Amino acid sequence: MKRLNRFFWALAAPIAAVVFTLIFVSIILLMKGASPLSTFQLIASYGSQPENLVAELNQTVAYYLAGVAAAIGFRMLLFNIGIDGQYRLAVFIAAVVGGATNLPAFLEVPLIVITGVVVGALWASIAGYLKVKRNISEVISNIMLNTIASGLIIYLLQPGRLGLKGGLSDNLATPMIPKSGWMPSFHIMGGELYSFAFVAIAVGVLYWVVLNKSVFGFNLRATGMSFRAARASGVNAPRMVFITMALSGAIAGLTGMGELLSHTHTYSLAFPTGYALTGLALALLGRSNPVGIAIAAFFWAFLEQAAPALDLNGVPKEIVMMMQGTVILATVTSYEIVKRITRRQQQRLVGAAEAPRVDAVAKGVKS
Amino acid sequence: MKNSLANRLWKIITSPSRMMLTVGAVIIMISLVRQYTGISDITSPGAAGATIRFTIPILMAGLGGLWAERSGVINIGLEGMMILGTWFGAWFGFLYGPWVGIFAGAIGGALAGILHAILTVRIGIDQAVSGLAINLLGMGTARFLSGVFFLGKGGDINISPQVNSIGTFTVPGLSPFLTEIGSKHILVISDVAGVCAGFITKINWASLVLILALPLTAWILWKTRFGLRMRFCGENPVAAESLGVNVYRTRYIALAVSGALAGLGGAYISVISTGNYLEGQTAGRGYIGLAAVIFGNWTPAGVLAGSVLFGLTDALRVRQSTSVHALLLVVITLALAYGVSKLRKKDWKGFIIGVVIGGVVLAYYLINKVVPDEFVTFFPNLTTILVLAFLSQRLRPPAMAGAPYRKGEESS
Numbered sequence: 001m002k003r004l005n006r007f008f009w010a011l012a013a014p015i016a017a018v019v020f021t022l023i024f025v026s027i028i029l030l031m032k033g034a035s036p037l038s039t040f041q042l043i044a045s046y047g048s049q050p051e052n053l054v055a056e057l058n059q060t061v062a063y064y065l066a067g068v069a070a071a072i073g074f075r076m077l078l079f080n081i082g083i084d085g086q087y088r089l090a091v092f093i094a095a096v097v098g099g100a101t102n103l104p105a106f107l108e109v110p111l112i113v114i115t116g117v118v119v120g121a122l123w124a125s126i127a128g129y130l131k132v133k134r135n136i137s138e139v140i141s142n143i144m145l146n147t148i149a150s151g152l153i154i155y156l157l158q159p160g161r162l163g164l165k166g167g168l169s170d171n172l173a174t175p176m177i178p179k180s181g182w183m184p185s186f187h188i189m190g191g192e193l194y195s196f197a198f199v200a201i202a203v204g205v206l207y208w209v210v211l212n213k214s215v216f217g218f219n220l221r222a223t224g225m226s227f228r229a230a231r232a233s234g235v236n237a238p239r240m241v242f243i244t245m246a247l248s249g250a251i252a253g254l255t256g257m258g259e260l261l262s263h264t265h266t267y268s269l270a271f272p273t274g275y276a277l278t279g280l281a282l283a284l285l286g287r288s289n290p291v292g293i294a295i296a297a298f299f300w301a302f303l304e305q306a307a308p309a310l311d312l313n314g315v316p317k318e319i320v321m322m323m324q325g326t327v328i329l330a331t332v333t334s335y336e337i338v339k340r341i342t343r344r345q346q347q348r349l350v351g352a353a354e355a356p357r358v359d360a361v362a363k364g365v366k367s
Numbered sequence: 368m369k370n371s372l373a374n375r376l377w378k379i380i381t382s383p384s385r386m387m388l389t390v391g392a393v394i395i396m397i398s399l400v401r402q403y404t405g406i407s408d409i410t411s412p413g414a415a416g417a418t419i420r421f422t423i424p425i426l427m428a429g430l431g432g433l434w435a436e437r438s439g440v441i442n443i444g445l446e447g448m449m450i451l452g453t454w455f456g457a458w459f460g461f462l463y464g465p466w467v468g469i470f471a472g473a474i475g476g477a478l479a480g481i482l483h484a485i486l487t488v489r490i491g492i493d494q495a496v497s498g499l500a501i502n503l504l505g506m507g508t509a510r511f512l513s514g515v516f517f518l519g520k521g522g523d524i525n526i527s528p529q530v531n532s533i534g535t536f537t538v539p540g541l542s543p544f545l546t547e548i549g550s551k552h553i554l555v556i557s558d559v560a561g562v563c564a565g566f567i568t569k570i571n572w573a574s575l576v577l578i579l580a581l582p583l584t585a586w587i588l589w590k591t592r593f594g595l596r597m598r599f600c601g602e603n604p605v606a607a608e609s610l611g612v613n614v615y616r617t618r619y620i621a622l623a624v625s626g627a628l629a630g631l632g633g634a635y636i637s638v639i640s641t642g643n644y645l646e647g648q649t650a651g652r653g654y655i656g657l658a659a660v661i662f663g664n665w666t667p668a669g670v671l672a673g674s675v676l677f678g679l680t681d682a683l684r685v686r687q688s689t690s691v692h693a694l695l696l697v698v699i700t701l702a703l704a705y706g707v708s709k710l711r712k713k714d715w716k717g718f719i720i721g722v723v724i725g726g727v728v729l730a731y732y733l734i735n736k737v738v739p740d741e742f743v744t745f746f747p748n749l750t751t752i753l754v755l756a757f758l759s760q761r762l763r764p765p766a767m768a769g770a771p772y773r774k775g776e777e778s779s
Binding site: 028032079081126130134135136137139140141143144145147148150151152154155277280281284316318319321322324325326328329332333336337 | 501748
């Protein structure tokens with residue numbers, strides 16, 4: 001009974017969030033004069049077409065890694081809004097390194113990937129250092145670092161520095177990575193699925209194992225739950241905060257690798273931005289659980305893939321962006337409310353269990 | 368201790384003699400730089416006017432951040448609130464005239480501010496999550512509404528129809544006189560005259576009205592009972608509540624004002640600066656406002672200083688990028704002067720820091736002819752990081768800004 005109760009409340013939050021979002025979006029659609037039901041049908045049918053599914057899966061991989069990067073931070077109560085800068089700087093420098101070297105494939109691919117990981121970790125560790133040594137909110141420093149990263153990339157991407165003009169499009173881009181630095185894709189359902197998906201799966205497994213089964217993971221979670229308690233029991237808590245930030249950045253550095261290694265083979269400004277917000281949202285939706293994040297990431301990619309179809313049918317596709325914003329707020333809000341309800345239930349249970357003893361004590365005092 | 372430190376900072380910033388000395392020194396330095404490099408745009412009336420136009424949105428966002436953080440809530444949603452301000456400002460400005468537009472921008476921002484208050488104060492979700500989601504919602508809402516309203520009205524999916532402009536005013540007689548002196552290139556006198564001419568030539572009425580938010584904020588926060596209570600909520604909400612201050616209500620009001628100010632900043636951009644709504648035109652100014660709050664050490668005068676600094680670099684970048692390069696000379700002089708002043712007190716670390724920074728910038732100045740636009744773009748952000756990294760001991764943010772607070776629960 002108790003377990004059933006807990007199960008109910010655990011599911012109540014996400015369901016309430018989704019229902020609230022659907023209602024909110026329906027109201028907006030009705031105001032716009034579109035039918036909510038047919039709009040949702042349209043999203044569902046367009047999103048589940050085979051060739052779109054593959055694109056969604058590829059996008060899911062990137063979102064998933066951003067989500068895991070955010071989730072690592074969350075375990076330490078760190079809010080890594082810098083994922084965006086970390087990921088872009090990592091892909092950019094990895095692309096530059098890849099374009100400048102031409103090693104055999106078994107060296108070239110790891111070289112590019114490791115470059116990305118290291119760059120992401122280093123960029124994140126600036127914020128980590130400021131947090132630990134100067135007690136500066138990682139949110140503020142990361143927001144600033146994101147803009148600095150964008151500026152640096154645009155500066156370095158100019159022709160004559162590290163970038164080239166031309167190529168297929170007229171965009172500024174880094175030199176092409178040689179074929180030995182390409183990762184294969186699988187032809188399925190009329191699309192190309194990046195093999196980098198396996199790396200993402202491995203990261204997810206590693207994330208779960210390290211966090212739940214290792215001493216390091218235990219220390220990390222302990223520091224996140226109570227900085228002071230962890231410190232008192234001998235964990236070097238500031239060091240854990242720093243390492244967590246760097247780790248989060250390292251995973252963020254992997255985010256764009258699938259796209260780079262299997263598809264574009266060059267970095268240009270066409271690489272999407274805004275992964276920080278998405279990653280944080282997914283980690284919140286998935287409650288920092290590797291499977292939860294994967295489901296949320298697919299949901300997110302599904303919505304975005306379906307967005308263009310809405311435009312063709314007279315519904316502004318920006319409704320998807322509003323849906324995402326609403327989902328975040330609704331999820332966090334409902335988790336908070338559920339937390340309060342269950343806590344009150346627990347308090348009542350404890351109170352009921354303790355009541356006879358309290359009465360006895362009170363009687364004892366009286367007599 | 369904390370109080371005395373805050374008092375001292377406040378006194379340094381407001382002390383008239385010191386302020387005059389600093390301002391005088393900077394003016395003379397800039398004047399010398401102008402004379403030496405021959406780039407006269409630095410102190411031209413045009414540059415001064417442009418600086419005002421670029422400063423005001425940042426100042427509004429910064430004051431919005433100040434209101435929120437002084438009451439104890441960090442407002443990362445400033446950017447989203449500004450975006451709503453640009454949209455509401457442009458649309459209602461198009462329908463009913465620019466002044467109504469600016470007012471509507473404030474309302475749009477305030478609504479988002481109240482949403483932030485409901486989520487963080489009432490429900491108690493993480494302040495950063497709420498702020499970021501509001502940024503996403505603001506962006507999405509503005510895009511969505513553009514698609515609904517602008518099409519067929521002379522606008523497009525990412526651009527609004529043109530708003531009528533608000534008149535400008537020029538002080539007759541004095542303005543041409545000062546402009547005349549400004550163009551004579553006399554050391555110091557021309558520079559002061561040029562800048563002053565910029566302040567009284569073709570100034571938008573809206574600029575004049577919005578800038579009143581600065582003294583008003585300073586007065587409300589430091590001279591009224593409500594302001595004292597609001598700062599109390601930011602320093603120690605538990606104690607404030609125990610002394611009968613309604614923390615929730617105070618924060619609701621503070622966040623509504625915060626949103627309204629950010630919305631005003633947004634409306635200024637769309638209605639005054641460009642004359643219509645363009646998607647993405649806030650370009651992260653909400654975040655720069657946040658930076659101005661930190662740079663200004665959570666005081667109105669400091670926020671103004673930060674906004675002017677960031678607005679000035681923005682304005683010079685747009686007008687003539689060689690000006691920014693010339694201003695590096697000021698940075699070099701300041702850094703070297705800092706180092707030498709430390710030498711007198713035998714503070715070797717300070718000396719080395721000053722000389723190294725001065726030397727590096729000097730080397731850069733000599734090697735390059737211009738500062739790349741990209742660097743100027745992230746100058747506010749870099750400055751903030753450096754201020755945070757090197758001056759964090761001098762900074763004094765509100766003690767409980769960002770900390771969750773529930774009525775009746777002791778926060779840790």
